[in-house]
Amino acid sequence: MKERPILFSTPMVRAILEGRKTQTRRVLNCDHPVVTGFIPNGTHYWQGTAISKAVEQQYISTFPRVVKCPFGAVGDRLYVRETWSTHACFDDILPRNIPVRSIHYWADGEVKTGKKRSSIHMPQWASRILLEITNIRVERLNDISEADAVAEGMIADDDYCAEEYFSMLWNEINGWKEKGWNANPWVWCITFKVIEGGAT
Numbered sequence: 001m002k003e004r005p006i007l008f009s010t011p012m013v014r015a016i017l018e019g020r021k022t023q024t025r026r027v028l029n030c031d032h033p034v035v036t037g038f039i040p041n042g043t044h045y046w047q048g049t050a051i052s053k054a055v056e057q058q059y060i061s062t063f064p065r066v067v068k069c070p071f072g073a074v075g076d077r078l079y080v081r082e083t084w085s086t087h088a089c090f091d092d093i094l095p096r097n098i099p100v101r102s103i104h105y106w107a108d109g110e111v112k113t114g115k116k117r118s119s120i121h122m123p124q125w126a127s128r129i130l131l132e133i134t135n136i137r138v139e140r141l142n143d144i145s146e147a148d149a150v151a152e153g154m155i156a157d158d159d160y161c162a163e164e165y166f167s168m169l170w171n172e173i174n175g176w177k178e179k180g181w182n183a184n185p186w187v188w189c190i191t192f193k194v195i196e197g198g199a200t
Helices: 010-017 053-058 146-151 162-174
Strands: 003-007 023-027 035-040 045-050 066-068 077-081 084-086 103-105 130-140 186-196
Touching: 045 053, 146 162
Parallel strands: 003 077
Antiparallel strands: 023 186, 035 045, 045 066, 077 130, 084 103, 130 186
């Protein structure tokens, strides 16, 4: 079992803390036009499948036969990196020298002290949420169901269903072009449970 980092936006951290978010989708870096699916091929690996054997042979030099999941395998753990800050007196101090009690997490509400620190710069020791992967699958982004959109932390209302809110959030985070909703990229669909922090 290994622990790896995973970044979440502030609204998604809130959804995890409230027990509303148990899934996340991340772009799988494979957009080869002949790929029609991925099947498990070992613990961390997924094998690409092509439209046909003939097409696979035609693209043999570029066909993505095997892709490694960067988030690990079922049973592995992910420590959440989120936007944070510290008391202003620690603004110019290296993270390793900052006391844990001085950390402020932006998902907890407005922060009035210290400079804003990007989630990507959060060290593991400062993470307060630990997740365990319970399932991984590979699918097209647009294949998300309404139930999965709810598991992504979306809340339906009279204006939009959860899937529509998810598509808007996806474009906000990933842009509207190459990896946007309409591009329908392949994604890692990771289901998790909270081990530490949030709603366990």
